[in-house]
Amino acid sequence: xxxxxxxxxxxxxxxxxxxxxxxxxxxxxxxxxxxxxxxxxxxxxxxxxxxxxxxxxxxxxxxxxxxxxxxxxxxxxxxxxxxxxxxxxxxxxxxxxxxxxxxxxxxxxxxxxxxxxxxxxxxxxxxxxxxxxxxxxxxxxxxxxxxxxxxxxxxxxxxxxxxxxxxxxxxxxxxxxxxxxxxxxxxxxxxxxxxxxxxxxxxxxxxxxxxxxxxxxxxxxxxxxxxxxxxxxxxxxxxxxxxxxxx
Amino acid sequence: xxxxxxxxxxxxxxxxxxxxxxxxxxxxxxxxxxxxxxxxxxxxxxxxxxxxxxxxxxxxxxxxxxxxxxxxxxxxxxxxxxxxxxxxxxxxxxxxxxxxxxxxxxxxxxxxxxxxxxxxxxxxxxxxxxxxxxxxxxxxxxxxxxxxxxxxxxxxxxxxxxxxxxxxxxxxxxxxxxxxxxxxxxxxxxxxxxxxxxxxxxxxxxxxxxxxxxxxxxxxxxxxxxxxxxxxxxxxxxxxxxxxxxx
DNA sequence: CGGTCATTTGAAATCGTTCAAAAGGAGTGG
DNA sequence: CCACTCCTTTTGAACGATTTCAAATGACCG
Numbered sequence: 001x002x003x004x005x006x007x008x009x010x011x012x013x014x015x016x017x018x019x020x021x022x023x024x025x026x027x028x029x030x031x032x033x034x035x036x037x038x039x040x041x042x043x044x045x046x047x048x049x050x051x052x053x054x055x056x057x058x059x060x061x062x063x064x065x066x067x068x069x070x071x072x073x074x075x076x077x078x079x080x081x082x083x084x085x086x087x088x089x090x091x092x093x094x095x096x097x098x099x100x101x102x103x104x105x106x107x108x109x110x111x112x113x114x115x116x117x118x119x120x121x122x123x124x125x126x127x128x129x130x131x132x133x134x135x136x137x138x139x140x141x142x143x144x145x146x147x148x149x150x151x152x153x154x155x156x157x158x159x160x161x162x163x164x165x166x167x168x169x170x171x172x173x174x175x176x177x178x179x180x181x182x183x184x185x186x187x188x189x190x191x192x193x194x195x196x197x198x199x200x201x202x203x204x205x206x207x208x209x210x211x212x213x214x215x216x217x218x219x220x221x222x223x224x225x226x227x228x229x230x231x232x233x234x235x236x237x238x239x240x241x242x243x244x245x246x247x
Numbered sequence: 248x249x250x251x252x253x254x255x256x257x258x259x260x261x262x263x264x265x266x267x268x269x270x271x272x273x274x275x276x277x278x279x280x281x282x283x284x285x286x287x288x289x290x291x292x293x294x295x296x297x298x299x300x301x302x303x304x305x306x307x308x309x310x311x312x313x314x315x316x317x318x319x320x321x322x323x324x325x326x327x328x329x330x331x332x333x334x335x336x337x338x339x340x341x342x343x344x345x346x347x348x349x350x351x352x353x354x355x356x357x358x359x360x361x362x363x364x365x366x367x368x369x370x371x372x373x374x375x376x377x378x379x380x381x382x383x384x385x386x387x388x389x390x391x392x393x394x395x396x397x398x399x400x401x402x403x404x405x406x407x408x409x410x411x412x413x414x415x416x417x418x419x420x421x422x423x424x425x426x427x428x429x430x431x432x433x434x435x436x437x438x439x440x441x442x443x444x445x446x447x448x449x450x451x452x453x454x455x456x457x458x459x460x461x462x463x464x465x466x467x468x469x470x471x472x473x474x475x476x477x478x479x480x481x482x483x484x485x486x487x488x489x490x491x492x493x494x
Numbered sequence: 495c496g497g498t499c500a501t502t503t504g505a506a507a508t509c510g511t512t513c514a515a516a517a518g519g520a521g522t523g524g
Numbered sequence: 525c526c527a528c529t530c531c532t533t534t535t536g537a538a539c540g541a542t543t544t545c546a547a548a549t550g551a552c553c554g
Contacts (some may be wrong), residue, residue: 065474070388084377089485090416092478133380140387141317144435188391195299231339238336437511
């Protein structure tokens with residue numbers, strides 16, 4: 001199996017064989033399996049390891065005082081859960097599994113050592129945090145300015161590109177483990193309305209969603225409806241100047 | 248005048264006199280004045296300087312294809328506009344002034360040098376980016392899960408605490424330069440609805456908003472309504488262990 | 495085959511938008 | 525100080541989007 005972290009970071013710069021080897025060793029750290037609907041980390045925790053998702057989906061969430069759950073991000077293979085913990089005293093939100101999950105628990109010292117030892121890897125990790133921030137901002141403006149139909153279309157586009165970049169898109173199809181109610185917690189809409197909006201996307205022949213698979217029938221149409229522009233994902237090898245040349 | 252960047256970063260760790268001096272010199276870099284409604288940086292730009300806001304308010308925004316403007320963040324004195332540009336090839340959104348603005352244009356090399364020379368400052372800057380990311384996530388869940396009344400209440404709370412931390416709150420009053428239509432672009436609501444929601448907040452004796460001033464009459468009530476918890480602002484000196492002891 | 499959870503449907507109630515217009519500042523030039 | 529203008533705030537009313545509640549249907553698991 002290709003390593004999803006390496007695949008993702010290579011969107012930024014080309015690694016040397018040595019870089020890749022170090023990153024692969026990192027992912028071979030203590031591997032942990034979780035089932036669906038468990039917490040990887042809980043709000044208030046001060047974790048010592050960084051969790052790298054190898055398989056499955058997770059989400060960042062908060063429980064509001066009135067009991068509802070707000071999902072603020074989805075995380076898929078290649079995503080690092082909590083790099084921020086080098087600095088922040090405690091988690092201000094929780095991370096929970098949405099499917100059975102396989103994560104590598106990377107001791108934070110090892111990650112720091114690696115970043116210190118290779119400028120290329122250090123920059124790539126930095127790039128990665130900045131892209132995560134950009135995704136968070138895009139999420140906010142997605143939810144703030146679009147109607148629910150376009151929000152869903154936008155989310156479908158984003159997850160398609162993100163999974164594609166870690167080798168998890170099969171042509172125009174990705175796995176889609178989310179229930180409509182989880183989708184509602186993410187886009188800020190009721191389950192009923194999510195359901196009706198998905199039907200509308202289906203009627204317009206943009207997507208097909210069944211059997212935990214999302215099949216994108218008309219990517220351009222979906223992007224138009226969502227007003228989606230992929231620039232915030234920064235997949236354009238911003239760090240080319242750092243490229244290693246021994247691949 | 249106290250330096251807003253120092254005040255802000257000191258929420259994380261206590262600086263030495265020397266640290267403070269370096270930071271002060273940074274803010275004395277080329278100072279630029281802008282009037283309201285200008286762009287500080289435009290989407291697609293590749294800036295070479297980092298802009299530090301010394302006075303005034305700015306916002307991050309994108310223009311959507313249908314012409315509407317989505318505001319995804321407000322920026323106030325002490326905020327650094329675009330640290331991300333060390334890594335990313337180009338801006339994926341614009342930054343525009345909302346009031347007349349005074350910014351220090353810090354050459355990126357100087358900021359990097361400073362970060363290299365002091366672990367304390369380096370960590371404080373890192374902390375700052377992570378808090379910005381947390382603010383972006385909170386923004387998303389604010390807009391996704393709350394009704395417009397609570398969204399406004401939440402934004403009022405956030406800006407109050409942020410301005411307070413850079414010494415710009417006068418007891419329970421902060422300056423509030425935003426028009427209701429700008430507020431609408433930020434919280435994802437029509438101007439009319441923003442107006443009616445503000446009236447409701449007024450009727451409930453939570454805030455008073457007039458003459459470009461926001462007067463908070465009942466902070467606890469406002470926080471309850473907003474389901475506001477300040478933990479995401481990480482004002483609790485997470486980096487205490489790095490504290491200098493010569494203040 | 496029953497039980498549980500996810501999806502779908504209908505209808506009423508609520509929230510928020512849109513359009514159009516009036517009222518209220520704040521600044522400018524005479 | 526007034527008249528004029530521009531911009532923001534406020535109001536009313538109709539319309540549209542979305543939620544809520546309640547119930548039916550479908551899918552999967554043991």
